[in-house]
Amino acid sequence: MNSTATYMPDPETAGLTIADVHAAHQRIAGAVVRTPTLRSKTLSEITGANVYLKFENLQFTAAYKERGALNFLLQMPEELRAKGVITASAGNHAQALAYHGTRLGIPVTIVMPQPTPTVKVQQTEANGGTVILHGEKFDDAYAHARELEQERDLVFVHPFDHPWIAAGQGTVALEMLEDHPEIDHLVIPIGGGGLFSGMATAARAVKDTIRLTGVEAELYPSMYAKVNGFEMPCEGDTLAEGIAVKEPGKFTANIVKKYADSLVLVNEGSLEKAVSLLLQIEKSVVEGAGAAGLAAMLAHPEKFAGHNVGVVLCGGNIDTRLLANVLLRDLARSGRLARLRINLQDRPGALFKVMRMFHEHNVNIIEIYHQRVFTNLPAKGLITDIECEARDAEQLTRLINDLRGQQYQVARVELA
Incomplete structure (x- = not known):
């Protein structure tokens, strides 16, 4: 049996009281930001x-993960601190444990899934943790961490339970x-x-x-x-x-x-x-x-x-x-940013006339995309997608209504 079992409470039967929280608050004071x-x-x-x-x-x-991680580490006996701790995490718990473990001189091993973004791996290593990449999903990393806990006689620090x-x-x-x-x-x-x-x-x-x-x-x-x-x-x-x-x-x-x-x-x-x-x-x-x-x-x-x-x-x-x-995406949902799909005839000046209407309504054009081939329009037609920015949804609506009033077919390209 792992030596940590002699002092670790059973998560399934343990209780939690206000006294425990007050004790934690005193314990971590000064080491985390209030x-x-x-x-x-x-x-x-x-x-x-x-x-x-x-x-x-x-x-x-x-x-906030620093609070729980530090409270855990500070209650570990010195002999177990020397052996080190291990956890499975691809996020904030990993960084919190690595940071406070390193600060306290406790070796920290973090098992992360292999697809974990490089920036998270780098941040965890920068905070002093040793990262092991294993498996495709969190469950794979978690299972491997529990195996290493037993093999290396480490203390497993659960992210929440x-x-x-x-x-x-x-x-x-x-x-x-x-x-x-x-x-x-x-x-x-x-x-x-x-x-x-x-x-x-x-x-x-x-x-x-x-x-x-x-x-x-x-x-x-x-x-x-x-x-x-x-x-x-x-x-x-x-x-x-x-x-x-x-x-x-x-x-x-x-x-x-x-x-x-x-x-x-x-x-x-x-x-x-x-x-x-x-x-x-x-x-x-x-x-x-x-x-x-x-x-x-x-x-x-x-x-x-x-x-x-x-x-x-x-x-x-x-x-x-x-x-x-x-x-x-939030700008698009609010109506300030939009992509308008407009059907045009493929002839000189067609796009210029549309752009002039954008200018008249003081709507800023960000990008223009022309599509002549991959369209179900006649050979002399084309689709133009115009990404634009307006002050508000009402200004954009006035532009669309004006375009339609000039017999243009206009549709918004909606977000998913």
């Missing part, structure tokens, strides 16, 4: 609730309610359930009337299905990959069942909108999972209207190209 909780005037106006944002994306590794991890994450709620005791509703992203478990335990002990809402991505409703006894598929490319968990924790599921007033699902459009709003309004870069709380408020405003809602921006690690795509 991030601010600030009221957002503009988001409050948009949602119809008083919105208080907890900026956990300001941690050194840009995510452990009371020490959850206790560390619960310190987020303590700080939020200390800074703004008027908060009466917390909306918390759920992947494996560690953050919700810790925050719910702390919040209910501090304020027993507080409402607790958990949020999952619509493509990965694993906790929603488990709590409600459903069978639901968990697959697809979600913007909120940080909470894209196929199998939630056993320990955490029990706490979610106990404390959650409701669990809601959010689609990709809501997640994209939330990421975009947080950057535009709060000037804060937040990843998809970190924006899930705000996405829930946008998708289900009736659940939060009139409440003092605490929202955890739990992470800010998002690929820059992906962020650029999200922002551009």
Whole structure:
């Protein structure tokens, strides 16, 4: 039997109390950032609730995961620290464990799936972790990590399904309610359930009337299905990959069942909108999972209207190209950016006449694509796609109506 079994609590039977969270808060104080909780005037106006944002994306590794990882490491006996720890993760848990493990002189091994983006591997290695790439999926990496745990006599640090991890994450709620005791509703992203478990335990002990809402991505409703006894598929490319968990924790599921007033699902459009709003309004870069709380408020405003809602921006690690795509797609959905497909006759001056109408409406042309061959139009016809930018949807609509009034066939190329 692995030596860690002599001191590691059983995640399936262990409990979690407010005393555990308070102890974690004292334990990690000074080694993690006490991030601010600030009221957002503009988001409050948009949602119809008083919105208080907890900026956990300001941690050194840009995510709340540092809290649980550090709380775990600090409770390990010295002889086990010397042997080292291991985990499976392709995200924020990997960076948090690598950073604090290295800082404490504890060897850290991270098993990641082979398709993990190079930037995440590099960030984890830069924080001092030893990365092993194995398998195509997280489940493959997880199984390999558990094998290495036994072979090398290491301590496995679970990303979420452990009371020490959850206790560390619960310190987020303590700080939020200390800074703004008027908060009466917390909306918390759920992947494996560690953050919700810790925050719910702390919040209910501090304020027993507080409402607790958990949020999952619509493509990965694993906790929603488990709590409600459903069978639901968990697959697809979600913007909120940080909470894209196929199998939630056993320990955490029990706490979610106990404390959650409701669990809601959010689609990709809501997640994209939330990421975009947080950057535009709060000037804060937040990843998809970190924006899930705000996405829930946008998708289900009736659940939060009139409440003092605490929202955890739990992470800010998002690929820059992906962020650029999200922002551009949001501009398209709002009507400020569009691609118009226009049928033209293939004759001199045809395109010039159309461009002149864009100029008259003060709509900026970004790109023009001509297609003469691969079209079902007659040989003398062509399709022109024009990407353009307007002040707002109304300005664009006026242009389209004017083009159609001049007998042009115009269609918007819609987003999926």
